[in-house]
Amino acid sequence: MSVVTPHRPELRSGSDGFAQLLRAEWTKFRTVRGWVLGTAVVLLLIVGLGVLTTANSVCSMPGTPQNPNPACPAPPTGPGGEWVSDSFYFVRQPLAGNGAITVRVTSLTGRYSTHPGLAPGQSATAGMTPGVQPWSKAGIIIKASTAQGSAYAAMMVTGSHGVRMQWDFTHDVPGLAGKVSAASPRSLRLTRSGDVIRGYDSIDGRHWTLVGTATLSGLPASVQAGMFAATPGHSVFSTSLGSSSALGGPALATATFDRVNRQGTWPAGRWTGEDILGPTDNALLASAQGFTQAGGRFTVSGAGDIAPAADNGPGGREAALGGTFAGLIAVVVIGVMFITAEYRRGLIRTTFTASPRRGRVLAAKAVVLAAVTFAAGLIGVAITIPLGDHLLRENGNPIAPLPALTLARIIVGTAALLAVAAVLALAVGALLRRSAAAVTAVIAGVVLPYLLAVVPGVLPVGVEEWLVRVTPAAAFAIQQATPAYPQVDATYTPGAGYFPLAPWAGFTVLCAWAAVALALAAFALRRRDA
Amino acid sequence: MTAMSAADDGEQAWWGGPRDVLHAEWTKLRTVAGPGALLLAAIALTTAVGAIAANAVTCPSGGCQIDPVKASLTGIYLGQATVAIVAVTSVSGEYSTGMMRLTLTAIPRRWQVLAAKAAVTGAAVLAAGTVAVLASMLAGRLLLYGHGITPAQGYEAMSLGTGPVLRAAAGSALYLTLIALLGLGIAAAIRDSAVSIGVVLGLLYLFPIVTNFVGNQHLQRHLEQISPMTAGLYIQATTNLRSLPLSPWQGLGVLAAWAAGALLGGGLLLCRRDA
Numbered sequence: 001m002s003v004v005t006p007h008r009p010e011l012r013s014g015s016d017g018f019a020q021l022l023r024a025e026w027t028k029f030r031t032v033r034g035w036v037l038g039t040a041v042v043l044l045l046i047v048g049l050g051v052l053t054t055a056n057s058v059c060s061m062p063g064t065p066q067n068p069n070p071a072c073p074a075p076p077t078g079p080g081g082e083w084v085s086d087s088f089y090f091v092r093q094p095l096a097g098n099g100a101i102t103v104r105v106t107s108l109t110g111r112y113s114t115h116p117g118l119a120p121g122q123s124a125t126a127g128m129t130p131g132v133q134p135w136s137k138a139g140i141i142i143k144a145s146t147a148q149g150s151a152y153a154a155m156m157v158t159g160s161h162g163v164r165m166q167w168d169f170t171h172d173v174p175g176l177a178g179k180v181s182a183a184s185p186r187s188l189r190l191t192r193s194g195d196v197i198r199g200y201d202s203i204d205g206r207h208w209t210l211v212g213t214a215t216l217s218g219l220p221a222s223v224q225a226g227m228f229a230a231t232p233g234h235s236v237f238s239t240s241l242g243s244s245s246a247l248g249g250p251a252l253a254t255a256t257f258d259r260v261n262r263q264g265t266w267p268a269g270r271w272t273g274e275d276i277l278g279p280t281d282n283a284l285l286a287s288a289q290g291f292t293q294a295g296g297r298f299t300v301s302g303a304g305d306i307a308p309a310a311d312n313g314p315g316g317r318e319a320a321l322g323g324t325f326a327g328l329i330a331v332v333v334i335g336v337m338f339i340t341a342e343y344r345r346g347l348i349r350t351t352f353t354a355s356p357r358r359g360r361v362l363a364a365k366a367v368v369l370a371a372v373t374f375a376a377g378l379i380g381v382a383i384t385i386p387l388g389d390h391l392l393r394e395n396g397n398p399i400a401p402l403p404a405l406t407l408a409r410i411i412v413g414t415a416a417l418l419a420v421a422a423v424l425a426l427a428v429g430a431l432l433r434r435s436a437a438a439v440t441a442v443i444a445g446v447v448l449p450y451l452l453a454v455v456p457g458v459l460p461v462g463v464e465e466w467l468v469r470v471t472p473a474a475a476f477a478i479q480q481a482t483p484a485y486p487q488v489d490a491t492y493t494p495g496a497g498y499f500p501l502a503p504w505a506g507f508t509v510l511c512a513w514a515a516v517a518l519a520l521a522a523f524a525l526r527r528r529d530a
Numbered sequence: 531m532t533a534m535s536a537a538d539d540g541e542q543a544w545w546g547g548p549r550d551v552l553h554a555e556w557t558k559l560r561t562v563a564g565p566g567a568l569l570l571a572a573i574a575l576t577t578a579v580g581a582i583a584a585n586a587v588t589c590p591s592g593g594c595q596i597d598p599v600k601a602s603l604t605g606i607y608l609g610q611a612t613v614a615i616v617a618v619t620s621v622s623g624e625y626s627t628g629m630m631r632l633t634l635t636a637i638p639r640r641w642q643v644l645a646a647k648a649a650v651t652g653a654a655v656l657a658a659g660t661v662a663v664l665a666s667m668l669a670g671r672l673l674l675y676g677h678g679i680t681p682a683q684g685y686e687a688m689s690l691g692t693g694p695v696l697r698a699a700a701g702s703a704l705y706l707t708l709i710a711l712l713g714l715g716i717a718a719a720i721r722d723s724a725v726s727i728g729v730v731l732g733l734l735y736l737f738p739i740v741t742n743f744v745g746n747q748h749l750q751r752h753l754e755q756i757s758p759m760t761a762g763l764y765i766q767a768t769t770n771l772r773s774l775p776l777s778p779w780q781g782l783g784v785l786a787a788w789a790a791g792a793l794l795g796g797g798l799l800l801c802r803r804d805a
Contacts, residue, residue, distance in 0.1 A: 034725075049740055057745030322743030326736050333728035340724065344626055397745075434564075435724035436615045436622065443731045444611050447739075452607060455738045459604065460586040495742065 021355055021364035029338065029368055038334045039376045042327045042418070046380030047387070049323030054388035057319050059397040074398030075309050076149035078169040079216070081401045082482075086148040086169075087304025088230035089289040090141070090274045095225040099264020100191040101140050103227060104205060105157050106182050107256040110136050112234035113249030128252070132159040135307075135489055136231035138255030138300065139188050142197055143224050144216070146276060153197040153214040154228070154306065155188040157255070163188070164487070165199035167214035169308045172487040175201040175211040187259070195219050205259065226271060227260075227291075229253045229302035232489065250303060252288055257298040277304065310482070310490035318497050320388025321479050324414055325447055327380060331373050331418050332442045335425030338369055340435040358525040362430060366518065369426055370419040377415035385411060402481060409503060413478030417507065420514050421446055424472065427517035431524055445513070449473035453494040461493060465500045472513045474499070477506025551642050554633075555650040559620065565651075568616045569658040572706075573665065576609030580666035584673040598679050598688055599698045600766045602670020606702055609662055610709045610759075613655050614730045617713030620651050621796075622723040640801045648714055648793060652707050659706035663699050694768035701765030701782055708782070708789045709734070712758065715792025719799045733788070734759040751775050758788040 029035055059072035078084040095101070110132035139156030153167035155175070163175030163186055180186045187202040195215050200208040235248030273291045291300040339362075342348040355361055385407070389399050402410075421442070429438040449471040453464040468474050477499035484492040492498040499506055559565050583604035587596060624630040637643050671688040674680075690696050712733070717726040737757030741750050754760045755775050764774050764781030771777065776784065 034722075053740060053743040053745075056749045059745070319743050319745055322740050325739045326732060329728050329732045329736070333724045337722075337724045434619075435722075436619050436727045437568075439724050439727045440611045440615050440731065443728070443735070444608060447731070447735050448608060448611070451735050451739055452604075454742050458607070459583055460588070463583060463586045 017355065018360060018364065021360055022367060024351075024354075025361075025364045025368040029372060032341075035334055035337065038330055038337075039372060042330045042334070042373065042376045043380045045326035045330055046323040046377065047384050049326050050320040050384035050388050051391065053319045053322040054391040055395070057392060057397060058395045072396055072398055077401060078149050078308065079151045080168060080170055081403060082170065083309035083400055084149055084169045085232075085305040085307050085309055086150075087277050088228045088306055089291065089300055089302025089304075090143075090146065090224070090226060090228050090276050091271050091291045091298065091300055092143075092146070092224045092226035092274065093266055093268040093271055094222050095142070095192065095262075096222045096265040096267055098191075098193050099225075099262065099266070100189060101142070101225050101263075102187065102189040102259070102261040103140050103257045104185050104187045104259040105138065105180050105255055105257055106185045108132060108136060108138050108157050108159065108180050108253065109255075110159070110231055110251055110253045112251035114234065114236075131234075132253065133231045133234055133251050134158070134160040135305070135487065136251070136253040137164070137306070138229040138253055138302070139227070140190050141226065141228045141306075142190050142192055144219055146224055146274060148276065151216040151219060152306070153190060153199065153216060155190055155199040155201065155211065156228075157186050157188075159231070159253075161487075163201045163211070165212040165214070166306070166487065167197065167212075168216065169306065170485065171212075171214065172485075173199075173212035175199070175209070176203065190225070192219075192223070192225075192264075225266075227255075227257050227298060227300050228306075229255045229289075229300040230304045230306055231302070232305040232307070233303075235489065252301055252303050254299060254301040257300065258296050260296060260298065271298075273300075275302075305488075307488045308482075308485050310485060310488040310492075318479060318481060319392065320384050321381070321410070321414065323380070323384060324418070324479070325450070327377065328418060328421055328447060329443060331377075331422045332425040332446070333439055334373070335369055335422035336429035336435050336438040336442070338365055339426055339429040340433060340438065343433050344435075359522040362426075362518065362522050362525060366423045366426055369422045373422040374415045374419035377418035378411065381411045381414045400481065406481060410479055410481065413503065413507060417475045417478055417510065420475070420507075420510050421472070424510070424514040424517050427514065427521040430521035431517065446472045446475075446510075450476055450494075456495050464494055468494050468506070469500050470509070472510045474501050474506040475510035477501050478503045548642060548646070551637055551646040552649060554637070555643075555646040559650055559654060562623075564619060564623075565616045565654065568612050569654060572609045572612035572616075573658055573662040575612060576603075576605035576662040577665040577669055579605035579608050581605075581669040581673060584670040585677075587674060587679060588677060596679055597767060597769045598670065598674045599667070599695055599768045602666050602674065602688070603663065603698065603702050603766050605662070605666055606705065606763065606766070609659075610706060610734065611731060613659070613706050613710050614713040614727060614734075616655065617651050617710040618717040618726045618730060619723060620647055621714055621717035622721055622726050625721045626723060641797055644714070644718060644793065644797045644800055648711055651710050651714060655710040656703055656707045659703035662706070663702045667695075667699060697778060698766045698768055701778060704782060705762050705765060705785065708762065708785045711789040712785070712792045715789065715794070715796035718796025719792070756784065758785045761785060 075083040076086050109130070111128035111130055112133065113128045136159040137156040139154055141152055141154035143152035144150040151168055155163070155165050157163055157180040160179070162177040165173045165175060176186060178184065187205040189200040189208060191198045195217050197214045197216060199211045201211055202208045231251045231253035233248050234251045271293065275289050289302050291298060342351060351361055352358055392399055425438065425442045428442050429435065432438040432441065449467040450473040452459050453467045453473065468476065480497060480499050480503055484498045501509065580602050584602045587601050624633060633643060634640060667688060674688070688695060690699060713730045716730050720726040720729060737753060738760050741753040741757065744750050744753065761776055761781040762785030764776055765778045767774060767778055
């Protein structure tokens with residue numbers, strides 16, 4: 001009977017006892033074997049499923065006897081470090097030092113095929129339909145070299161996006177609107193002064209408007225400059241309920257230039273045509289591309305694209321994050337049990353007797369839970385991503401380069417997502433007090449919308465986007481590796497790894513849900529008997 | 531004392547008959563507020579989500595690959611979660627309150643308890659599932675026909691008279707029943723509500739997500755074939771059956787195998803362990 005401890009008021013001194021509350025909740029968490037095991041399970045699921053998905057993502061090319069399983073080639077890398085498409089027909093000559101080039105574009109036309117392959121033996125453009133693609137582009141370009149991925153700045157007319165100035169793949173600034181034609185030609189000008197390239201456009205060739213200023217650091221003294229034409233392939237995205245697929249075929253863009261005016265030192269004095277094409281570019285046969293010169297009039301035909309690569313595709317870093325969802329389910333179970341177990345055992349009455357300010361108890365629980373799940377998630381993802389990269393590389397997959405900040409955002413963001421989801425689960429558990437219903441509610445709110453949004457053929461695209469905007473599943477935007485570029489047409493769907501909300505905006509949606517649930521839970525705890 | 535002696539007198543008949551065990555389980559299910567409310571919620575959620583999905587289906591230019599029956603039954607994705615709660619709590623709820631010791635004292639043949647629970651919960655879910663499926667298809671028929679997804683446009687007619695539609699409707703109700711049996715088996719093995727429901731929903735929802743992350747079509751196909759939800763829901767397909775990795779009934783068979791495995795495992799553990 002000597003175990004009865006005397007009342008010790010000095011324990012309640014300090015910062016209103018919140019530190020003691022935290023300590024009490026931490027003691028509860030670490031002494032329940034199931035919860036510690038559960039946290040280990042979260043870690044194992046994240047790493048284990050990440051290994052499963054990456055170890056089975058094999059990229060293989062048709063082999064040769066010397067090299068039976070060659071690795072898939074990586075796309076070229078742009079000056080910003082991202083994967084790019086850099087394939088076009090280039091009518092060029094060197095420009096030494098500063099200078100300028102001015103042209104007038106009088107037409108942009110095109111042909112396209114609705115089928116991926118061309119029949120062998122046919123001429124490359126046989127059976128193609130006349131028509132220009134929305135992002136068919138032709139104009140003038142100043143480029144560091146003819147190597148794919150080298151720095152550039154270009155002024156161009158496009159199929160249906162007006163005049164644009166683009167540089168270094170990711171930058172895109174609109175100029176004059178409207179389509180180009182003989183009746184409404186567009187004059188374009190690029191000037192080089194050191195590393196700075198300015199683009200101008202004009203309707204009449206006399207009054208010029210500055211469209212954009214590009215700074216291409218480290219541009220060599222002698223650059224390649226001239227006219228170009230390119231067009232991405234024709235594609236129709238059918239994203240109905242039954243299936244989502246992109247059908248299409250190669251395309252060709254043809255532009256007519258005149259009034260070509262060069263300023264500065266152009267040592268070669270004559271134009272050279274070159275098809276810039278890499279091994280991974282799926283452009284038209286070289287025979288269809290080319291240029292003709294008649295007096296001051298140039299006709300340039302080209303295929304391909306000068307743009308960031310939009311395909312996240314399999315083999316991306318996202319493959320390693322497949323385990324997040326399993327970890328999330330385990331985290332939700334732990335979060336709910338952290339409060340419902342107290343109700344089941346009646347411990348909650350002791351807890352509230354010891355610290356009658358119930359909101360603070362909930363806050364302490366949330367802090368402990370968030371810290372534990374954040375740590376487990378951070379360790380799990382920080383192990384999985386390098387391990388996944390290694391496995392992907394072993395399997396012949398090229399690894400998309402990621403800026404360090406993006407990588408840090410994915411790792412820290414995923415851990416934070418798990419932590420906030422755990423807090424949401426805690427709050428819903430406190431509200432409902434029934435563990436099965438609370439676990440189901442949170443999983444149906446976080447995981448199910450994501451599932452319905454990414455698995456093709458379940459929901460119409462409009463509903464998919466809405467689901468990952470307003471439900472807590474919006475937070476998975478934090479894992480998006482590649483941004484969606486408006487100047488590239490692609491299937492920007494959640495299933496392809498693109499979310500309608502920006503990464504931190506999506507995460508904020510989850511935080512808002514957790515905050516509302518926590519506030520409701522605090523209110524309910526105060527109003528109800530324990 | 532009179533009650534005691536009555537029990538002594540009719541001991542054999544009191545707990546021995548399967549009918550009485552069934553009756554006991556039915557009374558438990560009927561007299562607790564949870565299961566009835568949850569089954570009503572399952573009907574409402576299934577129908578509402580199906581109606582939202584059907585309402586969002588548009589095909590302005592025509593010729594879309596839409597399976598109207600599957601679209602109307604989209605709500606099953608959410609409805610099954612509610613059904614799983616009913617099934618899981620019918621076992622784990624007894625463990626959390628200590629009722630299980632009483633149940634097993636009254637009926638020492640533990641397999642009979644599990645079988646009776648499976649029969650009663652399964653029957654209740656089958657009834658609720660049938661209502662949910664019929665309501666979803668009625669809503670889907672009204673909305674899809676309103677959007678021009680009609681048999682006149684070459685889409686499957688939403689009438690129970692045609693074989694594939696009847697298969698999808700009956701199969702979806704069976705699907706929900708099998709989900710309940712799966713939940714029951716897992717709860718009998720795990721006993722804790724939160725962990726059991728987490729495992730059930732993980733089994734259902736994780737397969738398709740992980741499949742989506744795997745960049746290997748061969749493995750993707752295998753994962754789809756063994757996934758309880760993906761394979762089980764092949765029963766809803768009425769068009770494009772050849773593109774599926776399994777036939778509709780084979781797919782439902784995969785889910786049935788999962789449910790049978792869970793019940794078997796749960797039953798063995800129930801018999802071996804202390805309550």
